[in-house]
Amino acid sequence: MKILVIGGCGFIGSHIVDRLLEHGHTVKVLDRQAEQFRTPLHGVEYVFGDFTDSAHILEALTGVDAVMHLASTTVPGTADLDPSADVRNNLLGTLSLLESMTRVGVSRVLFLSSGGTVYGPPDVVPIPEDHPLRPINSYGIVKTAIEHYLQAFEATRGLSPISVRASNPYGPRQGHTGVQGVISTFLKRAMAGEQIEIWGDGSVVRDYLHVCDLAEVCALAIASEKTGPYNAGFGDGTALTRIVDILREVIGRDISVVFKPARKIDVAKSVLDVTRAREDFGWTCRIGLRDGMEDTYRWLQKQAVQHG
Amino acid sequence: MKILVIGGCGFIGSHIVDRLLEHGHTVKVLDRQAEQFRTPLHGVEYVFGDFTDSAHILEALTGVDAVMHLASTTVPGTADLDPSADVRNNLLGTLSLLESMTRVGVSRVLFLSSGGTVYGPPDVVPIPEDHPLRPINSYGIVKTAIEHYLQAFEATRGLSPISVRASNPYGPRQGHTGVQGVISTFLKRAMAGEQIEIWGDGSVVRDYLHVCDLAEVCALAIASEKTGPYNAGFGDGTALTRIVDILREVIGRDISVVFKPARKIDVAKSVLDVTRAREDFGWTCRIGLRDGMEDTYRWLQKQAVQHG
Numbered sequence: 001m002k003i004l005v006i007g008g009c010g011f012i013g014s015h016i017v018d019r020l021l022e023h024g025h026t027v028k029v030l031d032r033q034a035e036q037f038r039t040p041l042h043g044v045e046y047v048f049g050d051f052t053d054s055a056h057i058l059e060a061l062t063g064v065d066a067v068m069h070l071a072s073t074t075v076p077g078t079a080d081l082d083p084s085a086d087v088r089n090n091l092l093g094t095l096s097l098l099e100s101m102t103r104v105g106v107s108r109v110l111f112l113s114s115g116g117t118v119y120g121p122p123d124v125v126p127i128p129e130d131h132p133l134r135p136i137n138s139y140g141i142v143k144t145a146i147e148h149y150l151q152a153f154e155a156t157r158g159l160s161p162i163s164v165r166a167s168n169p170y171g172p173r174q175g176h177t178g179v180q181g182v183i184s185t186f187l188k189r190a191m192a193g194e195q196i197e198i199w200g201d202g203s204v205v206r207d208y209l210h211v212c213d214l215a216e217v218c219a220l221a222i223a224s225e226k227t228g229p230y231n232a233g234f235g236d237g238t239a240l241t242r243i244v245d246i247l248r249e250v251i252g253r254d255i256s257v258v259f260k261p262a263r264k265i266d267v268a269k270s271v272l273d274v275t276r277a278r279e280d281f282g283w284t285c286r287i288g289l290r291d292g293m294e295d296t297y298r299w300l301q302k303q304a305v306q307h308g
Numbered sequence: 309m310k311i312l313v314i315g316g317c318g319f320i321g322s323h324i325v326d327r328l329l330e331h332g333h334t335v336k337v338l339d340r341q342a343e344q345f346r347t348p349l350h351g352v353e354y355v356f357g358d359f360t361d362s363a364h365i366l367e368a369l370t371g372v373d374a375v376m377h378l379a380s381t382t383v384p385g386t387a388d389l390d391p392s393a394d395v396r397n398n399l400l401g402t403l404s405l406l407e408s409m410t411r412v413g414v415s416r417v418l419f420l421s422s423g424g425t426v427y428g429p430p431d432v433v434p435i436p437e438d439h440p441l442r443p444i445n446s447y448g449i450v451k452t453a454i455e456h457y458l459q460a461f462e463a464t465r466g467l468s469p470i471s472v473r474a475s476n477p478y479g480p481r482q483g484h485t486g487v488q489g490v491i492s493t494f495l496k497r498a499m500a501g502e503q504i505e506i507w508g509d510g511s512v513v514r515d516y517l518h519v520c521d522l523a524e525v526c527a528l529a530i531a532s533e534k535t536g537p538y539n540a541g542f543g544d545g546t547a548l549t550r551i552v553d554i555l556r557e558v559i560g561r562d563i564s565v566v567f568k569p570a571r572k573i574d575v576a577k578s579v580l581d582v583t584r585a586r587e588d589f590g591w592t593c594r595i596g597l598r599d600g601m602e603d604t605y606r607w608l609q610k611q612a613v614q615h616g
Contacts, residue, residue: 132440141456
């Protein structure tokens with residue numbers, strides 16, 4: 001298949017591109033800028049521009065069999081600062097993409113949704129895909145609205161959409177801006193000898209998924225004929241305090257932690273039920289948390305040597 | 309209380325204004341144009357403008373204790389024709405309103421949501437408020453996203469929002485454009501001696517609510533301190549074929565019906581569970597379907613005499 005990866009130069013996108021190439025697909029990337037940590041890949045066609053610009057999209061869609069839509073201008077921690085911008089860029093931008101797709105007759109699309117925010121405070125853990133969607137922040141509200149539109153476009157406009165609801169991805173090439181990705185953020189701070197900040201008592205449980213495992217399920221999902229939502233998580237949860245413990249082991253020295261007041265927006269425990277993806281795609285996570293954190297640490301060390 | 313009614317010149321809005329005045333409130337109306345069927349009401353302050361224009365909103369919010377947001381630029385039957393416009397006008401417009409409210413310190417807001425579209429195909433009938441929201445058309449997707457934002461703004465910005473999820477309102481002053489309100493549309497066609505068109509076999513069941521009963525629950529809701537969603541329906545469903553039977557009785561002559569292919573977007577049965585509104589507000593519907601249709605018929609006759 002020839003696959004257009006929107007956001008293919010980002011953290012998750014770059015790993016998905018790698019995996020699609022390994023699976024034998026032809027890859028075109030649309031992104032606003034080049035990859036941060038690598039030079040352009042041989043054999044990949046790059047188009048630079050904004051996915052919300054329909055002229056760019058229509059050009060990028062030429063000759064394409066399927067689209068993977070991974071682009072987002074916001075992260076969970078910042079979207080609430082300007083919900084209108086979140087809606088304008090991500091919801092309207094995605095609607096414009098879907099309308100362009102139906103116009104040029106490209107029907108297959110994978111949307112990267114958010115297993116950590118679309119459900120809101122869960123009734124049951126691990127959370128299955130048919131759990132009600134009750135998002136409590138803008139990031140999750142927009143992702144939910146996009147998923148609803150995907151379904152509506154499937155019913156009325158012949159779209160073939162699949163949504164991958166990722167839990168908390170981590171791994172090499174994650175931006176460590178401090179607003180997303182506790183594992184990269186913690187590792188980076190610990191390596192710099194800085195304190196780690198934890199909101200609340202550290203009991204908050206999240207489902208950490210290595211980005212290579214996420215890329216694999218996305219590559220399997222786009223090539224399938226399945227539609228609808230699929231959770232993508234490790235399927236098991238880890239408390240923040242346990243993350244810090246593993247971090248100490250991985251780095252091999254003590255780390256100073258400061259606890260800050262809990263945030264209202266953090267649900268206590270979020271772990272995804274990944275039965276559906278296992279049964280439909282034969283997918284299971286291959287990288288455990290300890291190995292994944294070591295892998296991320298090694299990558300960060302290499303970065304530090306190159307740039308430090 | 310001094311209440312700003314956005315959309316107060318529309319079908320539902322005009323009845324809500326009547327009811328608020330009866331309850332002793334002071335009313336200010338913001339709408340794009342004057343009422344279609346009545347001259348401006350004595351003692352009501354009218355501001356004409358667009359609710360999506362924040363300059364108008366900020367001016368209209370002056371001196372106000374609470375806001376009732378009933379404005380919508382779309383109806384369920386047309387929103388899917390241009391989902392981007394639906395999002396731009398109604399979702400972004402509402403976010404702009406909520407941001408203006410928090411800026412000037414007005415926290416109480418009633419939002420008129422849609423019990424007929426936010427739930428999507430129901431798991432159980434009658435549908436309770438905690439039923440998952442799985443809208444399948446743009447109108448419902450936008451209403452759902454707005455409800456999610458209301459809740460997010462309650463948690464983080466001190467908003468006090470209540471949503472009234474109306475079923476299928478009907479009654480005097482309903483526009484009969486053919487795209488909304490089967491009862492008015494059917495009555496009008498029958499009075500003109502025209503055929504009535506039914507999509508499907510007429511077995512589709514809806515929860516028809518007289519607009520005066522809806523206005524009453526909205527007036528009770530805004531004056532309460534409750535937040536969250538409240539269904540507003542008759543609590544009982546009626547098939548389209550039964551509507552036609554009552555119509556024949558009300559008008560007193562036979563009516564010709566033509567059946568057209570069923571539409572994908574119509575769920576088979578939609579009836580709301582109204583226990584919560586009854587328990588919290590002591591509200592029950594006073595106007596049965598037969599009486600309500602006669603009332604609507606008399607109003608349409610009067611209109612026909614005045615304008616015909």
